Amino acid sequence: xxxxxxxxxxxxxxxxxxxxxxxxxxxxxxxxxxxxxxxxxxxxxxxxxxxxxxxxxxxxxxxxxxxxxxxxxxxxxxxxxxxxxxxxxxxxxxxxxxxxxxxxxxxxxxxxxxxxxxxxxxxxxxxxxxxxxxxxxxxxxxxxxxxxxxxxxxxxxxxxxxxxxxxxxxxxxxxxxxxxxxxxxxxxxxxxxxxxxxxxxxxxxxxxxxxxxxxxxxxxxxxxxxxxxxxxxxxxxxxxxxxxxxxxxxxxxxxxxxxxxxxxxxxxxxxxxxxxxxxxxxxxxxxxxxxxxxxxxxxxxxxxxxxxxxxxxxxxxxxxxxxxxxxxxxxxxxxxxxxxxxxxxxxxxxxxxxxxxxxxxxxxxxxxxxxxxxxxxxxxxxxxxxxxxxxxxxxxxxxxxxxxxxxxxxxxxxxxxxxxxxxxxxxxxxxxxxxxxxxxxxxxxxxxxxxxxxxxxxxxxxxxxxxxxxxxxxxxxxxxxxxxxxxxxxxxxxxxxxxxxxxxxxxxxxxxxxxxxxxxxxxxxxxxxxxxxxxxxxxxxxxxxxxxxxxxxxxxxxxxxxxxxxxxxxxxxxxxxxxxxxxxxxxxxxxxxxxxxxxxxxxxxxxxxxxxxxxxxxxxxxxxxxxxxxxxxxxxxxxxxxxxxxxxxxxxxxxxxxxxxxxxxxxxxxxxxxxxxxxxxx
Numbered sequence: 001x002x003x004x005x006x007x008x009x010x011x012x013x014x015x016x017x018x019x020x021x022x023x024x025x026x027x028x029x030x031x032x033x034x035x036x037x038x039x040x041x042x043x044x045x046x047x048x049x050x051x052x053x054x055x056x057x058x059x060x061x062x063x064x065x066x067x068x069x070x071x072x073x074x075x076x077x078x079x080x081x082x083x084x085x086x087x088x089x090x091x092x093x094x095x096x097x098x099x100x101x102x103x104x105x106x107x108x109x110x111x112x113x114x115x116x117x118x119x120x121x122x123x124x125x126x127x128x129x130x131x132x133x134x135x136x137x138x139x140x141x142x143x144x145x146x147x148x149x150x151x152x153x154x155x156x157x158x159x160x161x162x163x164x165x166x167x168x169x170x171x172x173x174x175x176x177x178x179x180x181x182x183x184x185x186x187x188x189x190x191x192x193x194x195x196x197x198x199x200x201x202x203x204x205x206x207x208x209x210x211x212x213x214x215x216x217x218x219x220x221x222x223x224x225x226x227x228x229x230x231x232x233x234x235x236x237x238x239x240x241x242x243x244x245x246x247x248x249x250x251x252x253x254x255x256x257x258x259x260x261x262x263x264x265x266x267x268x269x270x271x272x273x274x275x276x277x278x279x280x281x282x283x284x285x286x287x288x289x290x291x292x293x294x295x296x297x298x299x300x301x302x303x304x305x306x307x308x309x310x311x312x313x314x315x316x317x318x319x320x321x322x323x324x325x326x327x328x329x330x331x332x333x334x335x336x337x338x339x340x341x342x343x344x345x346x347x348x349x350x351x352x353x354x355x356x357x358x359x360x361x362x363x364x365x366x367x368x369x370x371x372x373x374x375x376x377x378x379x380x381x382x383x384x385x386x387x388x389x390x391x392x393x394x395x396x397x398x399x400x401x402x403x404x405x406x407x408x409x410x411x412x413x414x415x416x417x418x419x420x421x422x423x424x425x426x427x428x429x430x431x432x433x434x435x436x437x438x439x440x441x442x443x444x445x446x447x448x449x450x451x452x453x454x455x456x457x458x459x460x461x462x463x464x465x466x467x468x469x470x471x472x473x474x475x476x477x478x479x480x481x482x483x484x485x486x487x488x489x490x491x492x493x494x495x496x497x498x499x500x501x502x503x504x505x506x507x508x509x510x511x512x513x514x515x516x517x518x519x520x521x522x523x524x525x526x527x528x529x530x531x532x533x534x535x536x537x538x539x540x541x542x543x544x545x546x547x548x549x550x551x552x553x554x555x556x557x558x559x560x561x562x563x564x565x566x567x568x569x570x571x572x573x574x575x576x577x578x579x580x581x582x583x584x585x586x587x588x589x590x591x592x593x594x595x596x597x598x599x600x601x602x603x604x605x606x607x608x609x610x611x612x613x614x615x616x617x618x619x620x621x622x623x624x625x626x627x628x629x630x631x632x633x634x635x636x637x638x639x640x641x642x643x644x645x646x647x648x649x650x651x652x653x654x655x656x657x658x659x660x661x662x663x664x665x666x667x668x669x670x671x672x673x674x675x676x677x678x679x680x681x682x
């Protein structure tokens with residue numbers, strides 16, 4: 001086995017930096033306390049407790065307003081093949097079976113550097129970091145070969161390592177080259193849709209595992225009722241997040257097991273939640289609704305009185321603080337509260353779950369429906385069964401992206417973002433525990449001011465209901481919904497009532513297909529009297545773990561349906577994803593992109609919006625049909641318009657005859673038929 005020349009390569013790397021005037025710090029030297037503390041708090045390269053020690057550390061200082069101080073973590077190795085370890089997708093392979101792969105982190109230069117960069121981002125206020133792996137070895141001719149790879153990690157990209165480039169030396173870090181490096185390399189980087197999906201799945205797996213372990217403790221050890229677990233964890237997340245420069249996060253040591261009415265562990269958490277909500281600028285009535293709901297659980301002696309020296313609340317919070325909160329920091333700004341609810345829902349019975357149809361819509365479906373409705377920066381979006389807020393979050397992301405694409409002034413973009421969050425989104429959720437999740441989700445996604453109402457949608461008056469515009473009617477022009485299917489008309493009553501309050505725009509609902517084939521005609525006829533059905537999309541029957549057959553119905557609001565108008569019917573039952581809903585299977589294994597799912601979803605949008613297709617997975621006349629509907633409201637599904645051609649064609653007749661003749665000849669040759677005039681019958 002070749003001997004490592006790591007020390008020699010490390011000396012060469014330091015010499016490179018010296019030659020271009022870049023100040024560096026060795027393993028034991030300090031850059032600053034923030035970086036030192038981050039490296040000390042993070043798990044080591046072997047997964048243990050202790051200090052992380054990158055071989056070389058640098059901090060570069062540019063003049064670019066978004067990239068002023070960037071830490072650089074450099075790891076060095078000294079054997080051929082030890083530069084980097086990637087997985088089959090070409091991503092840094094630092095995990096195995098959803099656990100950190102410390103073998104790779106310790107062995108490979110890039111993998112180790114990425115580990116250190118993650119420590120900086122996860123345990124400090126730095127927003128970005130550069131990871132550089134350097135490896136050297138003796139070639140067959142005796143020359144020393146050096147290879148260098150650099151990656152960029154940023155909180156805005158969910159810590160995903162983005163490849164910068166291969167380099168022959170470290171001169172790109174020199175002051176004279178820094179601006180070009182930042183403007184031409186760093187600033188042009190972005191996550192692909194595939195990377196976003198992969199990273200999100202990874203975080204969902206990690207969160208699923210942590211929540212499942214905590215849920216078992218709550219059930220087996222603490223005996224906490226099923227009905228309160230979502231509320232407890234949601235409240236603890238709020239208490240533990242804090243608000244930068246305003247509210248310190250709740251520490252485990254703050255919970256002392258006292259039993260006084262104003263000093264117990266539950267009140268400590270409630271007080272911290274109140275501070276958190278106050279500093280997120282939530283309307284006062286929204287704050288009161290949340291506090292009143294959570295107070296029922298936290299201010300309960302059964303949970304705040306110590307048992308063997310520690311309250312049940314403190315036991316749960318210790319696990320939340322260590323294993324759950326890291327997923328809800330700025331590092332990972334992904335819609336994860338829906339995953340939080342779904343994970344707990346796998347392990348416990350949701351109160352009245354069957355009656356209330358607590359089924360949260362996957363984010364790739366909420367995004368599809370928002371795109372079909374052509375959500376943009378000026379849209380006003382509402383949802384009558386908000387759940388954890390998935391439709392509103394997908395809409396908010398599209399609206400802000402559209403604003404950034406169309407507005408040139410950064411100041412105007414900021415103002416527009418504020419308007420979008422404070423005035424252009426409204427959701428209604430009846431169940432208190434899920435309502436709290438929706439509010440928490442919007443806060444975590446950067447918005448505390450969206451109008452989420454804890455009401456019955458069927459009694460909703462159409463007004464903002466909160467904040468300075470509480471008495472004004474919400475001017476909705478986009479409606480998105482996954483209704484409770486046990487409601488009247490399989491949930492179409494919500495669509496009918498919402499459309500009645502809208503003057504124009506688009507609406508999309510994902511619903512049981514029986515709603516369009518005869519079980520909701522009373523509401524469908526009313527809908528068609530003032531709105532036009534544009535498209536009906538048959539979805540995969542395993543979109544939800546309940547294996548219910550669903551369709552997406554897309555409407556143009558405010559125009560009576562013309563019975564001569566062609567409606568688009570699409571069979572989207574093959575969407576490119578393979579699903580499995582085994583109870584203890586990870587999110588990655590539950591949902592796999594096995595056949596160009598991202599491209600297929602893009603194609604459906606192109607078809608419905610009548611745009612040029614980039615792919616052709618769905619054929620006109622086969623998976624895509626245009627046909628009219630009656631005004632009875634009972635013929636809205638693809639299979640009701642699918643035409644089966646039973647007329648035999650000449651080519652079919654010729655093939656049948658040819659096949660039969662071939663059969664008889666084979667029989668003759670094998671001696672199974674007499675040879676006298678075998679074809680005489682013809």
